[in-house]
Amino acid sequence: MKDLLKKAAIVGIYQTAQTRAFGRRSSEMFIEVVKGVLDDAGMSVKEVDGLIGPNPLATEGEARGFPSTAFSEFFGTHIRYTQQTPAGTQTGSMGVLHAVEAVAAGLAQAVIVPNVGGREGPGVVGRDEWESPYGLPRVAYYGMMARKHMAEYGTTSAQLARVAVIARKHAALNPAAVMHSRGPITVEDVLDSRMIYDPLHLLDCCIVNEGAGAVLVTTAERARSLKHKPVHVLGLAESFAIMDLYNVPSLTATDGRGTGQDAFAMAGVSHADIDVAQISDHFTINPIIELEDLGFCKKGDGGPYVESGVLELGGKMPMNTNGGYLSHSHSGGPGIYDIIELVRQLRGEAGARQVRNASVGLFHGVGGMFNSAHTAILARE
Amino acid sequence: MTQYQKPLPEPSSLTQPFWDGVKQHKLLVQKCSSCSKLRHTPKPLCPHCLSQEFTWAPLSGQGQLYSYTVMHRSPAPSFDGDLPYVVALVELKEGIRMISNLVHCPLDKVRVGMPVKVVYEDVTKEASIFKFAPA
Ligand SMILES: [Zn+2]
Numbered sequence: 001m002k003d004l005l006k007k008a009a010i011v012g013i014y015q016t017a018q019t020r021a022f023g024r025r026s027s028e029m030f031i032e033v034v035k036g037v038l039d040d041a042g043m044s045v046k047e048v049d050g051l052i053g054p055n056p057l058a059t060e061g062e063a064r065g066f067p068s069t070a071f072s073e074f075f076g077t078h079i080r081y082t083q084q085t086p087a088g089t090q091t092g093s094m095g096v097l098h099a100v101e102a103v104a105a106g107l108a109q110a111v112i113v114p115n116v117g118g119r120e121g122p123g124v125v126g127r128d129e130w131e132s133p134y135g136l137p138r139v140a141y142y143g144m145m146a147r148k149h150m151a152e153y154g155t156t157s158a159q160l161a162r163v164a165v166i167a168r169k170h171a172a173l174n175p176a177a178v179m180h181s182r183g184p185i186t187v188e189d190v191l192d193s194r195m196i197y198d199p200l201h202l203l204d205c206c207i208v209n210e211g212a213g214a215v216l217v218t219t220a221e222r223a224r225s226l227k228h229k230p231v232h233v234l235g236l237a238e239s240f241a242i243m244d245l246y247n248v249p250s251l252t253a254t255d256g257r258g259t260g261q262d263a264f265a266m267a268g269v270s271h272a273d274i275d276v277a278q279i280s281d282h283f284t285i286n287p288i289i290e291l292e293d294l295g296f297c298k299k300g301d302g303g304p305y306v307e308s309g310v311l312e313l314g315g316k317m318p319m320n321t322n323g324g325y326l327s328h329s330h331s332g333g334p335g336i337y338d339i340i341e342l343v344r345q346l347r348g349e350a351g352a353r354q355v356r357n358a359s360v361g362l363f364h365g366v367g368g369m370f371n372s373a374h375t376a377i378l379a380r381e
Numbered sequence: 382m383t384q385y386q387k388p389l390p391e392p393s394s395l396t397q398p399f400w401d402g403v404k405q406h407k408l409l410v411q412k413c414s415s416c417s418k419l420r421h422t423p424k425p426l427c428p429h430c431l432s433q434e435f436t437w438a439p440l441s442g443q444g445q446l447y448s449y450t451v452m453h454r455s456p457a458p459s460f461d462g463d464l465p466y467v468v469a470l471v472e473l474k475e476g477i478r479m480i481s482n483l484v485h486c487p488l489d490k491v492r493v494g495m496p497v498k499v500v501y502e503d504v505t506k507e508a509s510i511f512k513f514a515p516a
Binding site: 129130131132133134135136137140141143144145146147148150151194195196197198199200244245246247251 | 387388389390391392396400420421422447448449450451452453454455456457460463465466468470477478479480481482492493494510512
């Protein structure tokens, strides 16, 4: 499978300014990322024959039901391959992996994967009759996950806070991060911030912001004559097992156990080979659970692991070098920014936050309330 | 008496018997007629044996606090007056878990694993909801 996947390459990445202010039209951001990602790669839109994701330009009449056909018309190209990949915040990143599969299989020559994120709707009280009478927004589940992890493994608030501190340290080195200008924070800053869903403080929660991004995938052959060194996906896996959190075997373990194992096996690399990682961090508890599930530390040891220094720039495997969802961006399907950041690192274009000689990167993301999980291992050629 | 402002359950035809049970101060869950396994929330088929036949079985109402979060920000103005309040994931003796609120318990006494029991609140003439309290 690895040899098949290597027939495709990620050749273009682009993101708009990520901003705390809202107000740009999604159609305008969409046009910007489509043009931007083509320019980054050095490809013409005429070569694009695949679209995975939304088309905010297709809002009227018949076009609403045929976003890919409308894409052909708006951009003067001919889409012959399309699909939708709804997976919450991981919709965009999963789309990139599916684009790699499609190109590797010869089903498309060049697939564009856009992500556009504007203002979220007004706070919704629960999803239905099981939650709304009790006053919990769905994200409050993460407070329960953190509390359970504390009860089972002795994880502390200071350990949770460390995840936010690492994200901000890296964001402070990334001018594109929403929280860049706020500068670094300390564990005390996190613990002193307002309590939201106890034990999660305000700074344990991801930011809310606007922005868009896109990734372009084409054949390894075409990639040879493009602007940048291509990045390949060596291994990938995804899982959709859990919808109802009432019925999960554990509140402190996710599908990542399976997807991690499968992705490592497919890629033929080991944990020690990973130079840089993007681990979805909607809340500070998430990377702790995800790193355990992926096998970077024992189940329950995620707290001490995030305190060990391994995950910070200068450490053995820096994590969320762009600042993560906590400090870089959480707009739309922010998993796409994880892929974009890994590609930057593997190209050696990450500036002040560059991980030296980064050649293999790992991405792991969960969508919704751990409703989906996927892992990918990327490498430069 | 002021009107009850918080969201009330809006049952579907599948979930109506559960909320009718709560109205009678009972916790009823689906029991598969083929393999006898219990399930919740209500689903049209059994995930273990795919049977679509089921009956409604009463639970003991006793269990433990599987996990919880203390809400310091409310999702709607109708909950503002309750802040801070406890959202609980309760595991009943029968293995079924339910989201609810933990009530009648000082915040500094809330612990993962504490024994809890169901209590009912008749919040309007038509609707009742279930909550949990220390056992
Ligand atoms: Zn059954």
